[in-house]
Amino acid sequence: MFLCKVISKCTLRLLLKSRFHRKQKIFIRLHSTRRLEEAYKVVKTKCQSKKLPKDVNPRAVFACNELDLKEVKVYGFDYDYTLACYKPSLDYLLYNLGRQTLIEQYKYPPDIKNLEYRPGFAVRGLHYDIEKGILLKLDSFLQIQFGAVYKGLTPLSNEEVLQIYKNRIIPIAYVEGHTKNASDSHTKMVQLADLFSVPEMCLICNVADYFEKKHFDYHPEILFRDIKSSIRNSHPVMHNIVAQNVSEYIERNDKLRQFFDRLVQANKKLFLVTNSPYGFVNKGMEFMVGKDWKEYFDLVIVQARKPRFFTDLSRPIRVYDERSGSHIWDRVTKLEKGVIYYEGTVKQLQDLTGWRGHQVLYFGDHPYSDLADVTLEHGWRTGAIITELTHEIATLNNPEFKKNANWLQMLTQLIEDHQDCEDPDEQKILMKWMAERDKLRNDIKYVFNEQFGSVFRTYHNPTYFSRRLFRFADIYTSNIANLLNYSVNHTFYPRRGVMPHEYISYFV
Secondary structure, three states, X not given: OHHHHHHHHHHHHHHHHHHHHHHHHHHHHHHHHHHHHHHXXXXXXXXXXXXXXXXXXXXXOEEOXXXXXXXXXEEEEOOEOOOEOEOOHHHHHHHHXXXXXXXXXXXXXXXXXXXXXXXXXXOOOEEEEOOOOEEEEEEOOOEEEEEEEEEOXXXXXXXXXXXXXXXXXXXXXXXXXXOOOOOOOOOOEEEEOOOOHHHHHHHHHHHHHHHHHHOOXXXXXXXXXXXXXXXXXXHHHHHHHHHHOHHHHEOOOOOHHHHHHHHHHOXXXXXXXXXOOHHHHHHHHHHHOOOOXXXXXXXXXXXXXXXXXXXXXXXXXXXXXXXXXXXXXXXXXXXXXXXXXXXXXXXXXHHHHOOOHHHEEEEEOOHHHHHHHHHHOOOOEEXXXXXXXXXXXXXXXXXXXXXXXXXXXXXXXXXXXXXXXXOHHHHHHHHHHHHHHHHHHHHHXXXXXXXXXXXXXXXXXXXXXXXXHHHHOOEEEOOHHHHHHOOOOOEEOOOOOOOHHHHHHOOO
């Protein structure tokens, strides 16, 4: 009996000890999860108490590279979406003309006449996979942005994207081709980098969606080539329609003449190099500047066929006769003010004018065909006119966006600081934080564009378009007249960007 009492006491002690350890583990676990919950509350309170950032000036000029305007003697300009900014009506016009050409010349089903333009569907800078018929958004590391991949008008899930591409990162040869000047015929993926391509993207997706729903067996590359040709062949018709109804399609820029006056008074040279035909340009410039617009320019070249104008070594420059509307075949040995020129090359422009290197500042809207070659091959300084900045900056200045962006940054840091815990209950809390972060990232994306988000960012990385823009443009802004806010001797200084290894050492 004594032995039984001893055993019972031992058993009781073991039971009590076991209960104590269980309670201790529960207490430790509760204490551990409470630690995460408290950390969340502290960070959330700190975020809510933070003063929101100042608004970004929508008329500012932003610097990617230091640019001293005192060194600039010559100002050059593209025309479309640089000097002339178009109303949304032009997108509808190009879309409708392209759709009509598809039916009449390429014998596409008459039913596609019912496929209407979708404003706000696409953004500039997307890539179209001409092999697979997929429209998608890439970041600066050639990673696909999940949630921004479409076949026709249907968004593809992350699983479907990985099933198609086997990887989230696209090989550079697939995107850019194997040669330096890879054209559409060398690449499997084409970037739609100018604003004229926005209605083109919408037409591609609308027709592809129609074919998918009708279960038609179509070739994505043929569809792409046909629509690209249709839009391109529609441009002459578009030029005539716009020239006859300028105010319906072109935004009046009342400050453009003032800007030219400023440059001329500062003894700067001005030139215009555009792919558009003279009659079209003339009507637009008369509407925006006045009938004497040519007096501001020391050189005007139309139908330049950029980017070939910047890359070809030998292509004669010709004189355009305004009266007859034809080209004069005389050899051009000098470039004269008041004369309209046609085609040619940048080599001839430089040889005949002596305008070279950093004394030339050229503005365009297309990072590749306008800016890439002149900065890489000829050392010109460059400025990009990105009209989407108006919408992007308005979104950045929205107080709700600022709050969400601040909280996203702080929540991401919180997750990073606590992600290595191994306790299952702590992991559940982390998963809850991750779900909140995912929702925040989507909310921030949708306010720019519901399908594809910001022109300049994926969820956190710069887009592929941004990478090229920052590489080829010394400065960029939403409107050429924004330069009136700065003197002709102003120096633009880029902000010192924080590298990942510098982050903690800066006040950010």
